[in-house]
Amino acid sequence: MEALSRLLLALVVNGVITGFLIGAPNRVIINISHLLFADDTLIMCEADQRQVQALKALLFCFEAVFGLKVNLDKLELVPIGLVPNTRLLAKTLGCKIASFLMTYLGLPLGSASRASSIWDTVIEKIERRLVEWKRMYLSKGGRITLIKSTLSNLPTYFLSLFPIPASVAIHIEKLQRDFL
Incomplete structure (x- = not known):
């Protein structure tokens, strides 16, 4: 290359x-x-x-x-x-x-950078993980570890290109709080 x-x-x-x-x-x-x-x-x-x-x-x-x-x-x-x-x-x-208007390397290109709809895929990924994890018997420490190691990192890739709207950040925090 x-x-x-x-x-x-x-x-x-x-x-x-x-x-x-x-x-x-x-x-x-x-x-x-x-x-x-x-x-x-x-x-x-x-x-x-x-x-x-x-x-x-x-x-x-x-x-x-x-x-x-x-x-x-x-x-x-x-x-x-x-x-x-x-x-x-x-x-x-x-x-x-x-x-x-396409997805390249998982990021939506050509869409409005401030639109909250571009964050829908991140929220869907978080919700899918939570559905799997809620079936498992986890201690509070285990839940905290999963939140810190996985859920907190899912938006990071999108944050390299797009600013996160406050409403999306609040929604992600609520999902994490509810899981905990």
């Missing part, structure tokens, strides 16, 4: 593809062209036929040199904003088209 990262960076440095620019014009601008997560890769570029063709060529070269097959069945093109040539770009890459 380090090699793929360097190949993508070379495309950006040479102006073949443009990543996602972050920053104000009078400050340092960061160009993010790709993100790697375990065996997942997010690649960002303009909705431009030449950039997509260059990306496809890079993926085929990567396959040939390193012997790692790129699974085109899992490849998805996710347009952000109005992209009139989405079908053509997807056909060029040989991939599916997905919408930006």
Whole structure:
């Protein structure tokens, strides 16, 4: 993956593809062209036929040199904003088209960050765990340990991206209190 990262960076440095620019014009601008997560890769570029063709060529070269097959069945093109040539770009890459309202690595992407509805999955996970645990005979110490080690950690992953609404925090605390 380090090699793929360097190949993508070379495309950006040479102006073949443009990543996602972050920053104000009078400050340092960061160009993010790709993100790697375990065996997942997010690649960002303009909705431009030449950039997509260059990306496809890079993926085929990567396959040939390193012997790692790129699974085109899992490849998805996710347009952000109005992209009139989405079908053509997807056909060029040989991939599916997905919408930006999606779940990636368990996090809902494209939804309003302050909406309490994005926390429904966390609350459902907590409630599922509690249903299993309530069937077990546990001491008060055992219940406290489960709350601290598991229930308190379930929202942590979501908190890395989304602020928790007060109503959701109160609801989670109530579930924990009722279990205790």
